[in-house]
Amino acid sequence: MIRLGTRASALATTQSGWVADRLREAHGVEVELVEISTEGDRSSAPLAQIGGTGVFVAAVREALLDGTVDLAVHSLKDLPTTPADGLTLAAVPQREDPRDVLIARDGLTLGELPRGARVGTGSPRRISQLNALGLGIEITGLRGNVDTRIRKVTSGDLDGIVLARAGLLRLGRADEATEILDPIQMLPAPGQGALACECRADDAATTALxxxxxxxxTRAAVTAERALLNTLEAGCSAPVGALADVVWGDDGDELWLRAVVGDLSGAPVIRRSAVGAPAEAAALGRRLAQEMLADGADQLMGSATPA
Known part of the structure; x- marks a missing residue:
């Protein structure tokens, strides 16, 4: 029996259930989901106020380290970029669509929302990029699970919300999105759409499974994105977007990395891209981050702490 640690939300248990099913199919093992409450789940405060980085994973990691569970499944974008002592990132499964989506009243797109429309998001990254579009919308804070967020639109409290498409796809609710946001407009969070499967570093059997x-x-892409985030010394609640893709180039596979850093006002923003070899993903992320820091990215991030 393998005990799999997971947050208790519908999305988290769906993601963890997918991993459990793949392990059963591949190895014929029994897998039990063990639900764990995290600080991020228990608090309704903005993430920046309760610590931001790691609030959705710390309790699950503690259960892994103390032997309560044998492996843990996280949304990779929630995982701190600094490795945890005693743990290893044993698998990064194929990524789901990393893009953000809009769910708006009356089937509207971002461009169709009237000036002054109220759009909900608690993400500084999304706030920065939405404001950079200059649409004249009013952005309001938003937290909670997928159901809670969508009800803000269906009840009429908000005109729209922005959230990750990957979660809707995994929950079978992708059709509720009224617009898929092009990364040219809205770069996702580093690691968005990917899962992280962690186990204890000394557990060779589970690592092999x-x-x-x-x-x-997927591992190359998220490695580049997370190396960029780590070099910027930015947490998961910073106004940083990044997306890497493995593409076919003149000399074979290439890794294309795009990134944006902004402040909450949306102006100015720093956008840069770079190309490298997938085998050098971490170096690519660090190099692009250094270029952005040279352009003043640290000052932008320092001015972007939400109230």
Whole structure:
């Protein structure tokens, strides 16, 4: 029996259930989901106020380290970029669509929302990029699970909300999105759409079981995105967007990384891109981050703490 630690939300248990099913299919093992309450789940305050980075994973990691569970599944974008002592990122499965979506009243798109329309998001990254579009919308804070957020639109409290498409796809609710946001407008969070399967570093048996789930292209992409985030010294609640893709180039596979850093006002923003080899993903992320820091990214992020 393998005990899989997961947050208790519908999305988290769906994601963890997917991993459990793949392990059952591949190895014929029994897998039990063990639901764990995290600080991020218990608090309704903005993430920046309760610590931001790691609030959705710390309790799950503690259960892994103390032997309560054998492996843990996280949304990779919630995972701190600094490795945890005693743990290993054993698998990064193939990524789901990393883009953000809009769910708006009356089937509207961002461009169709009237000036002054109220759009909900608690993400400084999304706030910064929405304001940069200059649409004249009013952005209001938003937290909660997917159901809670969508009800803000269906009840008429908000005109629209922005959230990750990957979660809707996994929950079978993708059709509720009224617009898929092009990364040219809205770069996702580093690691968005990807899952992280962690186990204890000294647990060779579980590490071997998880190896079948690892996707090399997804791992290269998120490695570049997270190296950029780490070099910027920015947490998961910072106004940083990044997206890497493995594409076919003149000399074979290439890794294309795009990134944006902004402040909450939306002006100015720093956008940069770089290309490198998938095998050098971490170096690519660090190099692009250094270029953005040279352009003043640290000052922008320092001015972007939400109230």
């Amino acid at each position: 998880l190896a079948v789930l690892d996707d090399p292209d």
